Amino acid sequence: MPDSKELKVREKQEVATPAEQTKPGPVFTPSVDIFETDKAITLLVDMPGVKADDLNVDLRDDILTLTGDVDPAVAPPGELVYGEYETGRYYRQFSLSEVIAQEKIDAKLADGVLRLTLPKVEKATPRRIAVEVG
Secondary structure, eight states, rough: OOOOOOOOOOOOEEEOOOOOOOOOOOOEOEEEEEEEOOOOEEEEEEEOOGGGGGGGEETTTTTEEEEEOOOOOOOOOOOOOOOOOOOOEEEEEEOOOOOOOGGEEEEEEEETTEEEEBBBOOGGGGOOOOOOOO
């Protein structure tokens, strides 16, 4: 029987912005899962509420920058008595090494999850070398 672990809710993390913002509002760090195979690295980035038009994936000087804006929800009439959901901007940066084939990076957004596929350069993919006898 597998070990049971206590589940904990991870609160949305607001970050101090690295520079002055041109748009007011909080900035959040999106949660990311990273998977690696011999051929690629895949990032799954949680950005609920971000539409493709409001998502920016920028690569320059080996830095991959992800930003996504969420429009404020239209509130129903009445006074807000309790609220947990905040909207704002998502921001995350990754430093890429020379093993990533930067020109082949692929990005897809579906159901609030950004899937980035970062293929490895051919020389970085492991291969098996046959050993001859004799």
